[in-house]
Amino acid sequence: MIVFHMDLDNTLIYSYKWDIGKAKRRVESYQGRDLSFVTENTCKNLRAIHEKMLIVPTSTRSIEQYNRIRLPVNNISYALVCNGGILLTNGTKDDSWYQTSLAFIQESLPALELARHFLEKDIRRKFELRFIEDLFLFTKCDQPESVVRQLQEITDCNTVNIFHNKEKVFVVPVNLSKGKAVERFREYIGADQVIAAGDSEFDISMLREADIGIAPHGFAQEYAIDFRIFEMPGNRVFSDEMTEKILELYAQKTGLGVIHPNTD
Numbered sequence: 139m140i141v142f143h144m145d146l147d148n149t150l151i152y153s154y155k156w157d158i159g160k161a162k163r164r165v166e167s168y169q170g171r172d173l174s175f176v177t178e179n180t181c182k183n184l185r186a187i188h189e190k191m192l193i194v195p196t197s198t199r200s201i202e203q204y205n206r207i208r209l210p211v212n213n214i215s216y217a218l219v220c221n222g223g224i225l226l227t228n229g230t231k232d233d234s235w236y237q238t239s240l241a242f243i244q245e246s247l248p249a250l251e252l253a254r255h256f257l258e259k260d261i262r263r264k265f266e267l268r269f270i271e272d273l274f275l276f277t278k279c280d281q282p283e284s285v286v287r288q289l290q291e292i293t294d295c296n297t298v299n300i301f302h303n304k305e306k307v308f309v310v311p312v313n314l315s316k317g318k319a320v321e322r323f324r325e326y327i328g329a330d331q332v333i334a335a336g337d338s339e340f341d342i343s344m345l346r347e348a349d350i351g352i353a354p355h356g357f358a359q360e361y362a363i364d365f366r367i368f369e370m371p372g373n374r375v376f377s378d379e380m381t382e383k384i385l386e387l388y389a390q391k392t393g394l395g396v397i398h399p400n401t402d
Contacts, residue, residue, distance in 0.1 A: 139191075139192060139327065139328060139329050139330050139331075140190065140191035140192065140329070140330065140331045140332075140333065140388075141191065141192045141194055141323065141324070141327060141329040141331070141332050141333070142187060142191050142192065142193050142194065142332075142333045142334075142335075142384065143194050143196040143218070143316070143320055143323075143332065143333070143334040143335075143344060143348065144193065144194070144195055144196060144334070144335050144336075145196060145197060145316075145335060145336035145337060145338070145340070145341050145344070146195055146197045146199065146204075146207065147174070147197070147199075148337045148338070148376070149335055149336055149337045149341075149376065149377065149380070150176060150180065150184070150195075150209075150335075150377050151165050151166065151174040151175065151176050151207065151377075152174060152175055152176070152375070152377070153173065153174055153175075154171075154172055154173060154174070154175065156175075158175060158177050158375050158377075159177060159375070161177060161178040161179065162175040162176060162177050162178060163175060163176060163178065163181065163210065165207055165208050165209060165210065166206050166207045166208070167206070168206055173206070174207065176209075176210060176377065177375055177377060177378055179375075179378045179381075180210075180375070180377040180378055180381050181210040183378070183381030183382055183384075183385060184209075184210060184211055184381055185210070185211050186385055187381060187384055187385065187388075188211045188213075190388055191333070191388075192215070192216070192327070192329075193211065193214060194216045194217060194218060194323065195207075195209070195214065195217040195218070195219075196217075196218040196222065196316055196319060196320070196334070196336075196344060197217070197218070197219050197221075198219075198220070198221045198308075198316075198340050199219055199220075200219065200220060200270055200271070201219055201220070201224060201226070201231065201271075203219075204217060204219045204226070205229075215227065215228055216323075216327075218316070218319045218323065220270055220271050220273050220274070220314075221273070221274060221310060221314050221315065221316060221319070221340065222239075222314065222315065222316050222318060222319020222320070222322075223236065223239040223243075223271060223273040223274075223314050223319075224236055224239070224271060224273075225323070225326075235322075235326075236271075238322075239273060239314065240272065240273075242311070242313040242314065242318070243273065243311035243313055243314050245297050245311075245313075246297040246298050246311035246312065246313065246314075248294070248297075249293040249294045249295075249297045249298040249309070250269075250274070250275060250298060250309060250311070252292060252293050253275055253289055253293050253298065253300070253309040254267065254269065254275055254309075256288075256289060256292065257275065257277055257279075257285075257289075257307070257309075260279065260285065262279045262280045262281050262284075262285055263277050263278070263279050263285075264278055264279060264280055264305075265277050265278035265279075273311070273314055274308060274309060274310040274311060274314055275307075275308065275309040275310075276306065276307070276308055277306075277307050278305045278306055278307065279302075279305060279307050280305070282302035282304070282305055282306070282307050283302065285302070285307055286300050286301060286302050286307060289307075289309065293309070296312070297311065297312055298310060298311055298312060299311075299312055299315075301339055303338060303339070303340075315343040315344075316334075316336070316340060316341060316343055316344035316347075317342075317343025317344050317346055317347040318343070318347075319344070320332060320334060320343075320344050320347040320348060321347050324347075331349050331350075332347070332348045332349050332350070333348055333349065333350045333351075333352070333384060333387075334347070334348035334350070334351050334352070335351075335352040335353070335380045335384075336351075336353060337353065337354050337357070337376060339361060341353070342361055342363070345363075345365075345367055346365050350368065350387065351365075351366075351367040351368065352367065352368045352369075352370065352380050352383055352384070353367050353368070353369055353370070354369065354370055354372060354376045355369055355370055355371060355372025356369070356372065357369055368383060370383065
């Protein structure tokens, strides 16, 4: 069995703020607004991939945020949300997986509590402070770089990762990573081969854990990646290039079984 773990935002789907061309379809709406889109070419490619391997959306989104998305393929049996802390099986939360996730993050709780106390009082915070499913902290801040730097100075960075994505600030247990989720799911489902695609810092551990990792042009240099990945040319929308690359790899005469860019 081949499993394809795909990040969603800016890997497969794109905010209305992105120009991905006119040949696109809406996949997410909220409060009457169209939020996210996917290209028609990616739709076609994803359906072809779906026939060949098990697709597992792997996202930092909450359950509620994930459920707003209508992917252009049917019968997505599994999804990993909340940075891999929650497994959805046919849309239902797997309680055993969740309880294991909670057990994994026990050593991170003191650092999470310290970070929460800091952020509750920080005047740079401009959004509510959320403890997502009791797994990780999320908010939005002005001057996010300085907020992250100060949090890193006062918390135990051996137990939590602290970073920002533009104005969004995250404090995430080290054992609550997409890479850990990929490792767990590989054993859970009995995968023979794992492919992963992602575009952000959240996805680094997932790309490392996969047998084949696919990322946008310039990703390795931006994040100082020390393992091998397939970087796309960057001439078109990443989702188009990425899904085409997966189909190309699948079609190669040598087969996916001997393509291991993450190993020498």
